Amino acid sequence: METNIRKADRKDLARIAEILVFNYRLYFYPIFKADEYYFDELQVPSLMEKFETELDSLYVYDDGVVKGFIKVEGTYIARLFVEPVLQNGSIGSRLLEYAMKEHHADHLWALEKNIKAIRFYERHGFVATGEKKPEEGTSEYLIMMRR
Numbered sequence: 001m002e003t004n005i006r007k008a009d010r011k012d013l014a015r016i017a018e019i020l021v022f023n024y025r026l027y028f029y030p031i032f033k034a035d036e037y038y039f040d041e042l043q044v045p046s047l048m049e050k051f052e053t054e055l056d057s058l059y060v061y062d063d064g065v066v067k068g069f070i071k072v073e074g075t076y077i078a079r080l081f082v083e084p085v086l087q088n089g090s091i092g093s094r095l096l097e098y099a100m101k102e103h104h105a106d107h108l109w110a111l112e113k114n115i116k117a118i119r120f121y122e123r124h125g126f127v128a129t130g131e132k133k134p135e136e137g138t139s140e141y142l143i144m145m146r147r
Contacts, residue, residue: 004061004062004063004094005059005060005061005062005094005095005098006059006060006062007055007058007059007060008051008055008058008059008060008069009055010052010055012058012060012062012066012069013048013051013052014044014048015060015065015066016047016048016051016058016060016066016069017044017045017047017048017051018044019066019067019068019069019081019082019083020047020079020081021042021043021044021047022083022084023081023082023084024038024042025038025039025042026084027114027116028111028114031111031113031114031140032138032140054071057071057072057073057078058070058071059071059072059095059098059099061082061091061094061095067082067083067086067091068080068081068082068083068086068091068092068095069081069095070095070096070098070099072099072103072105074103075103075104075105075106075107076105076107076108077096077099077105077107077108078108080092080095080096080099080108082095092120093124096121096124097124100124100147106146106147107126107144107145107146107147108121108126108144108145109133109142109143109144109145110142110143110145111135111140111141111142111143112132112140112141112142112143113140118143118145121145122145124147125147126145126146126147127145127146127147128143128144128145129143129144129145129146130144131143131144132144
């Protein structure tokens, strides 16, 4: 097991929320352009409250500082995010490999327009199944990927 990956706890909630906010604004805002959501609703304090109820399924990459996290529900990868300025340094790969090895994670939904994420998952053996569903409240689609 990767020693830098551990179960998240309450002290990690601010970093987890911050990482998610930075990623959503950087990668998803250009697609959805929903100012009210990305700059009003999407705030660290409210996300901390939400994530506090999900601690049993959250794992962080922590080498002295929390740099990324993954949310695994059974064998489903619900979220995987790395601090944007630290991406492409194997943190995401380590989190994903941990989930596959320790939780037998084998499927996820990816935003169809998030080509960077899709390519990342493909490098780790995931393939698009052809199944897709609308991203709730938008005109965009999610695609199912499986190993």
